[in-house]
Amino acid sequence: MFTYESIHAFAAHWLGKLIIFGIITLSLWHAAHRFRVALFDVGVRADLVVATILYIIAALGTISTFFSLLSIH
Secondary structure, three states: OOOHHHHHHHHHOHHHHHHHHHHHHHHHHHHHHHHHHHHHHOOOOOHHHHHHHHHHHHHHHHHHHHHHHHOOO
């Protein structure tokens, strides 16, 4: 059963943090890439601008995830 205590214990362990970080980070970068491709498919041809914005958002999410996981004790 998923209780607060069990999930907190998982997130407080270094391996749990690594797993959570991997899942969130890979999801962010995958979503950014898929959204970039989808925008290109519907006709947005400013690929450099779109890619820059989306990947900056993914990078900020990665950094935010890293520091949020570090704060869990």
